[in-house]
Amino acid sequence: MDLSSPAAKDDTADDIGIRLKLVRQIFGLTQRELARRAGVTNGAISLIEQNRVSPSVSSLKKILDGIPLSLAEFFTLDFSPSDHVFFQANELTEIARDPDISIRMVGQRTQERVLQMRRETYQPGADTGEAMLRHTGEECGIIVSGSLVVTVGAQERVLHPGDAYSFRSDIPHRFRNPYNEPCMLISANSPPSF
Amino acid sequence: MDLSSPAAKDDTADDIGIRLKLVRQIFGLTQRELARRAGVTNGAISLIEQNRVSPSVSSLKKILDGIPLSLAEFFTLDFSPSDHVFFQANELTEIARDPDISIRMVGQRTQERVLQMRRETYQPGADTGEAMLRHTGEECGIIVSGSLVVTVGAQERVLHPGDAYSFRSDIPHRFRNPYNEPCMLISANSPPSF
DNA sequence: CGCAACTGTTGAAAATCCTAAACATGGATC
DNA sequence: GATCCATGTTTAGGATTTTCAACAGTTGCG
Numbered sequence: 001m002d003l004s005s006p007a008a009k010d011d012t013a014d015d016i017g018i019r020l021k022l023v024r025q026i027f028g029l030t031q032r033e034l035a036r037r038a039g040v041t042n043g044a045i046s047l048i049e050q051n052r053v054s055p056s057v058s059s060l061k062k063i064l065d066g067i068p069l070s071l072a073e074f075f076t077l078d079f080s081p082s083d084h085v086f087f088q089a090n091e092l093t094e095i096a097r098d099p100d101i102s103i104r105m106v107g108q109r110t111q112e113r114v115l116q117m118r119r120e121t122y123q124p125g126a127d128t129g130e131a132m133l134r135h136t137g138e139e140c141g142i143i144v145s146g147s148l149v150v151t152v153g154a155q156e157r158v159l160h161p162g163d164a165y166s167f168r169s170d171i172p173h174r175f176r177n178p179y180n181e182p183c184m185l186i187s188a189n190s191p192p193s194f
Numbered sequence: 195m196d197l198s199s200p201a202a203k204d205d206t207a208d209d210i211g212i213r214l215k216l217v218r219q220i221f222g223l224t225q226r227e228l229a230r231r232a233g234v235t236n237g238a239i240s241l242i243e244q245n246r247v248s249p250s251v252s253s254l255k256k257i258l259d260g261i262p263l264s265l266a267e268f269f270t271l272d273f274s275p276s277d278h279v280f281f282q283a284n285e286l287t288e289i290a291r292d293p294d295i296s297i298r299m300v301g302q303r304t305q306e307r308v309l310q311m312r313r314e315t316y317q318p319g320a321d322t323g324e325a326m327l328r329h330t331g332e333e334c335g336i337i338v339s340g341s342l343v344v345t346v347g348a349q350e351r352v353l354h355p356g357d358a359y360s361f362r363s364d365i366p367h368r369f370r371n372p373y374n375e376p377c378m379l380i381s382a383n384s385p386p387s388f
Numbered sequence: 389c390g391c392a393a394c395t396g397t398t399g400a401a402a403a404t405c406c407t408a409a410a411c412a413t414g415g416a417t418c
Numbered sequence: 419g420a421t422c423c424a425t426g427t428t429t430a431g432g433a434t435t436t437t438c439a440a441c442a443g444t445t446g447c448g
Contacts, residue, residue, distance in 0.1 A: 042396080
């Protein structure tokens with residue numbers, strides 16, 4: 001066979017090359033490092049990733065063993081849905097309803113996840129209310145700027161930047177900012193609560 | 195490289211050969227027929243099934259396209275659980291506790307399943323057709339009266355009252371009653387199909 | 389800059405795979 | 419048994435992949 005165009009042999013036998021390249025990069029390996037681990041040459045990996053050749057299953061397996069990843073996992077891996085790993089600050093989605101409180105979460109509510117990370121901002125005077133919050137799971141957070149009065153069960157504390165909290169969410173809790181400066185904190189919930 | 199023993203290159207790159215052979219047989223294809231559909235030679239398939247060579251991914255894909263089966267499905271397929279397809283009447287496992295009641299189940303209770311049970315009657319001459327049935331899910335059944343010829347993949351058996359079958363529905367299957375007596379059976383499907 | 393250390397890419401030769409065609413075996417029919 | 423037909427296996431040779439080694443580009447440092 002002849003390679004007329006640079007992307008000849010583009011019969012895309014399932015984009016092995018791209019798949020391999022993505023996987024390798026996800027695992028933070030260079031062609032040479034992976035080649036060393038797998039016991040093949042870096043040239044082979046280069047050719048495969050360019051779809052210039054279609055590796056034998058045994059070669060592919062040797063390479064994947066160096067990651068390590070099974071053939072089944074390799075072919076099953078789906079990059080499309082969860083490829084949204086990084087979010088810019090303005091990409092966080094707002095989930096709070098109170099105008100004095102901003103709660104932005106990382107990612108969409110669509111995905112099933114066990115962990116939800118948030119950036120919360122409490123304006124001066126903001127208060128989650130005397131009727132204490134309560135739900136299942138756990139949550140924790142760290143104050144980034146400003147100060148906040150946090151009540152958890154019978155305990156109440158004023159938290160300043162760098163301070164943190166961690167408690168079971170079924171213990172009644174309340175956040176309020178009686179100061180004249182906004183308070184920003186980073187928190188995490190498990191499981192997610194909206 | 196030299197092939198000293200007949201099973202040289204037994205590094206078992208995931209038993210591609212055995213896998214391919216099983217899949218091919220399950221779908222009731224000969225090496226030549228599959229080769230024709232896939233556009234490769236029967237010799238190639240023979241060599242692959244003997245693990246004498248490790249096919250290139252592109253070749254394997256071409257072959258699987260002839261089945262058809264995706265690479266992901268091929269490598270994911272698990273043969274261990276469903277290889278027990280036929281059960282004799284006395285192989286059914288009793289699951290009832292009341293000594294006055296006998297409840298016998300087909301197979302093991304290991305897997306979680308969502309089943310739909312049915313009572314089916316096949317009049318003499320009835321036949322689901324040479325174009326084998328194929329759909330998602332699982333199904334099993336027990337013959338109550340009469341006899342039935344059941345084909346599942348490459349296996350074919352005449353089942354008599356008390357005998358049973360159990361297989362994954364994506365394996366081609368066919369029911370027919372070439373006898374002069376109606377056949378009644380109790381079957382179950384998962385997920386339910388109406 | 390010069391150099392070292394790293395990256396991925398290439399060309400020719402060695403190793404491996406795939407094809408084409410012949411071979412061997414088993415079952416069915418006469 | 420003889421023949422036909424279908425099955426899977428094998429062999430030689432052309433096609434493809436892999437290695438080995440050299441190449442080119444980038445980054446970091448003295």
